[in-house]
Amino acid sequence: xxxxxxxxxxxxxxxxxxxxxxxxxxxxxxxxxxxxxxxxxxxxxxxxxxxxxxxxxx
Amino acid sequence: xxxxxxxxxxxxxxxxxxxxxxxxxxxxxxxxxxxxxxxxxxxxxxxxxxxxxxxxxxxxxxxxxxxxxxxxxxxxxxxxxxxxxxxxxxxxxxxxxxxxxxxxxxxxxxxxxxxxxxxxxxxxxxxxxxxxxxxxxxxxxxxxxxxxxxxxxxxxxxxxxxxxxxxxxxxxxxxxxxxxxxxxxxxxxxxxxxxxxxxx
Numbered sequence: 001x002x003x004x005x006x007x008x009x010x011x012x013x014x015x016x017x018x019x020x021x022x023x024x025x026x027x028x029x030x031x032x033x034x035x036x037x038x039x040x041x042x043x044x045x046x047x048x049x050x051x052x053x054x055x056x057x058x
Numbered sequence: 059x060x061x062x063x064x065x066x067x068x069x070x071x072x073x074x075x076x077x078x079x080x081x082x083x084x085x086x087x088x089x090x091x092x093x094x095x096x097x098x099x100x101x102x103x104x105x106x107x108x109x110x111x112x113x114x115x116x117x118x119x120x121x122x123x124x125x126x127x128x129x130x131x132x133x134x135x136x137x138x139x140x141x142x143x144x145x146x147x148x149x150x151x152x153x154x155x156x157x158x159x160x161x162x163x164x165x166x167x168x169x170x171x172x173x174x175x176x177x178x179x180x181x182x183x184x185x186x187x188x189x190x191x192x193x194x195x196x197x198x199x200x201x202x203x204x205x206x207x208x209x210x211x212x213x214x215x216x217x218x219x220x221x222x223x224x225x226x227x228x229x230x231x232x233x234x235x236x237x238x239x240x241x242x243x244x245x246x247x248x249x250x251x252x253x254x255x256x257x258x
Contacts, residue, residue, distance in 0.1 A: 004203065009195050016199035019206035021096050027210035031217030038221070 063246075066239035069151070069231075077121045078235055081167075084114035085212060088170070092209055108183050111174045118167060132257045134160055148250040150258030155222070156231075162215055170208035173201045 005017040070078070087110035091103040125131060133151040140154045152160070180198055182188025190198070223232045230240045230248075245251055 015195045016203060018199065018202035019210065023210055024093065024096065024213065027213045028217065031214045031221075034214075034218050035221045 063241065063243035065242045067242055067245050068238055069234035069240050070238050072238065073124065074121075075235055075238060077117055077124075080117045081114060081121075084110045084117065085167075085216070088114065089209060089212060089216070093213070104181060105183075108174070108178055108181070108185075111171065111178075112185075114167070115171050115175070118171065130257065136161060148248070148253075150250060150253035150256070153248075159215065159219060159222075162211065163219075166208045166211040166215060169204050170212070173205040173208070176201055177205060 001022045002020040003023070005020050006014050007017040009015050088107060091107040091110065095101065095103050134157060136154075136157045139147075140149065140157060143149050143154045149156075176193075177198075179186045179188070179192055180190050193201075222228055223235075230244045234240050245254065
């Protein structure tokens with residue numbers, strides 16, 4: 001996947017036009033990945049916290 | 059004397075809440091007008107885009123003015139001691155995560171505004187006569203790369219920001235950003251009231 005978008009100037013030389021729009025799903029995917037990782041981390045820490053609480057109650 | 063634990067404590071003044079929601083609305087408009095045409099929804103996006111950008115610029119200038127004259131940077135400034143929160147220390151007004159996302163937003167928004175204002179000259183708007191020859195093609199390209207990078211960073215940040223804002227255990231911050239306050243108990247449970255009192 002390209003990182004940049006390219007075009008040509010009046011003499012045919014390659015010039016950079018901007019970032020590749022193929023990176024848009026990467027940016028959105030990175031956001032979703034952070035959310036999923038945090039949800040898993042949150043579920044694990046909550047489960048271990050409630051297990052500790054149950055052990056202390058016994 | 060007993061202290062009421064559900065007594066409200068002001069977290070965000072009305073003008074700061076207004077800034078947040080104006081920023082949210084203009085960022086949504088900017089990303090919508092900038093990115094929807096790329097995913098195939100074609101419409102006349104340019105005027106909506108630069109008008110939203112100017113509104114965002116005005117909001118950021120008011121925010122900067124307020125920070126420099128009234129609020130100061132003490133509460134939001136990232137310090138080495140903030141990383142002690144990773145081992146259980148309680149934060150001042152803003153947590154480490156809140157400071158980091160504010161820093162990331164600052165970079166995304168300031169880069170987007172700085173490059174966007176110059177790119178308005180290339181595109182042509184009622185404010186600036188169109189002059190695509192002002193800069194070289196490679197300089198326009200570099201500015202566009204930075205502008206695009208700020209858009210992509212903003213897409214990432216919006217997803218993460220909305221997710222954390224909607225988590226049940228963080229809902230008090232959403233309330234603070236809509237109604238202004240958290241309770242004294244929420245402050246004591248999630249923050250170090252002494253650091254908050256010192257303005258940190």
